[in-house]
Amino acid sequence: MDTPAPRRTRIQQEKRELILEAALEVFSTNGFRGSTIDQIAEAAGMSKPNLLYYFRRKEDIHETLMQRLLNTWLAPLRELDDIGDPLTELRSYIRRKLEMARDFPRESRLFANEILQGAPRIMPMLEGELKTLVDEKAAVIKGWMRAGKIARTDPWHLIFSIWATTQHYADFDVQVRAVLGPNRGGDGRFEDAARFLEQLFIDGLKPKS
Amino acid sequence: MDTPAPRRTRIQQEKRELILEAALEVFSTNGFRGSTIDQIAEAAGMSKPNLLYYFRRKEDIHETLMQRLLNTWLAPLRELDDIGDPLTELRSYIRRKLEMARDFPRESRLFANEILQGAPRIMPMLEGELKTLVDEKAAVIKGWMRAGKIARTDPWHLIFSIWATTQHYADFDVQVRAVLGPNRGGDGRFEDAARFLEQLFIDGLKPKS
DNA sequence: CTAACGTTTGTCCAATCGGTCAAAATTTGC
DNA sequence: GCAAATTTTGACCGATTGGACAAACGTTAG
Numbered sequence: 439m440d441t442p443a444p445r446r447t448r449i450q451q452e453k454r455e456l457i458l459e460a461a462l463e464v465f466s467t468n469g470f471r472g473s474t475i476d477q478i479a480e481a482a483g484m485s486k487p488n489l490l491y492y493f494r495r496k497e498d499i500h501e502t503l504m505q506r507l508l509n510t511w512l513a514p515l516r517e518l519d520d521i522g523d524p525l526t527e528l529r530s531y532i533r534r535k536l537e538m539a540r541d542f543p544r545e546s547r548l549f550a551n552e553i554l555q556g557a558p559r560i561m562p563m564l565e566g567e568l569k570t571l572v573d574e575k576a577a578v579i580k581g582w583m584r585a586g587k588i589a590r591t592d593p594w595h596l597i598f599s600i601w602a603t604t605q606h607y608a609d610f611d612v613q614v615r616a617v618l619g620p621n622r623g624g625d626g627r628f629e630d631a632a633r634f635l636e637q638l639f640i641d642g643l644k645p646k647s
Numbered sequence: 648m649d650t651p652a653p654r655r656t657r658i659q660q661e662k663r664e665l666i667l668e669a670a671l672e673v674f675s676t677n678g679f680r681g682s683t684i685d686q687i688a689e690a691a692g693m694s695k696p697n698l699l700y701y702f703r704r705k706e707d708i709h710e711t712l713m714q715r716l717l718n719t720w721l722a723p724l725r726e727l728d729d730i731g732d733p734l735t736e737l738r739s740y741i742r743r744k745l746e747m748a749r750d751f752p753r754e755s756r757l758f759a760n761e762i763l764q765g766a767p768r769i770m771p772m773l774e775g776e777l778k779t780l781v782d783e784k785a786a787v788i789k790g791w792m793r794a795g796k797i798a799r800t801d802p803w804h805l806i807f808s809i810w811a812t813t814q815h816y817a818d819f820d821v822q823v824r825a826v827l828g829p830n831r832g833g834d835g836r837f838e839d840a841a842r843f844l845e846q847l848f849i850d851g852l853k854p855k856s
Numbered sequence: 857c858t859a860a861c862g863t864t865t866g867t868c869c870a871a872t873c874g875g876t877c878a879a880a881a882t883t884t885g886c
Numbered sequence: 887g888c889a890a891a892t893t894t895t896g897a898c899c900g901a902t903t904g905g906a907c908a909a910a911c912g913t914t915a916g
Binding site: 467468469470471472473525528547550551553554555556557561564565568569572586587588589591592594595596598599601602603605606607609610612613614616617618619622630631633634635637638639640641642643644645 | 676677678679680681682734737756759760762763764765766770773774777778781795796797798800801803804805807808810811812814815816818819821822823825826827828831839840842843844846847848849850851852853854
Binding site: 656658696 | 896
């Protein structure tokens, strides 16, 4: 099945972490093709041959990074469950996703880069694992609609819109900060976003009559 | 001021267009650093030195492309006007943006790539022209809220959410299609998205009581 | 202490990168 | 039709790329 449990020394574990941390920084801002091993090595504070001792190819780093990312990235959606009030469930899913955009912006950008480039390295996972999960959760949401707990609409596009609006604050961060300016673009922007998104998804824009 | 009106022959105009078209394709999927002059030249059906006869540096191509993009890209927001019913205005702004994602996905991805990489080449424009325009339109929206025409919320984040949800269908197209599958991921996905987004922005998710 | 093993480095390589240049081929103005 | 101007090409350049490799350096267990 998977890699047969590679035995690693303490130094190997530490150095591999160091490299992955540096590579996350570099890959997430330059994309795979736009990043160089030298850049990653320098960011990790080691020589290029030394880095290649721990990861034999540039692709191996990216692949490892991607595998880790996908697990944590889908965790919030996995938590979306049928127990509890539907509107509250969706609200807290949105909140969790927004928190991830705030706390792990580099992971979000790494993912965005991969998708933008046509997902050449993770396409099977999108069509497999991801689609299965989304279909499953769409069914849950459909159940809520049939029960009259939330408005009837398209569950898949609902999930897309949650992804889009929350990840926007990580992927387009520089634009968000530039437009909001130095006053409103500070640390409070995520709380403003949280408030706005909650209102948007729950009540929409129609004025209360 | 600007470039002093470069006189160009017919061939120059045509070939420059050809190159820009090819470069749009390449840059939008690989980013600036990840793209090579050879790739663009091949996509344009000419030799590398020939391409460099029309654009002396790789950056010149990207810059020209970016300047053109920004004009057309902000056109829909410029059209957002104070005349007419606010909810209708917003609805048609969303529709126009979604049509742009459908008809000009490469332009959207080119822009996304630039922002993802920290907007090194267009930061002044974000803080200048873009911020000014958004602030201006946010004031218009605020007026609608004060007049009770739409619900009170944050106009800036409202604009962000429209950008995010619509551009998502261009930037994350491969993911959207992978998740929707061969049946629902076909040509109809933009109409489904349009229907969903209209409902989301107008009414939200709360069930009609 | 030392032999075995794990780690680090300098040097090197072929391929590719952005870009130059002079010469050849073509188009254009008259 | 012909000369001048424009366009196209092949050959080439130095820098950078991903990666190989052997030698040097550290670490650790007995």
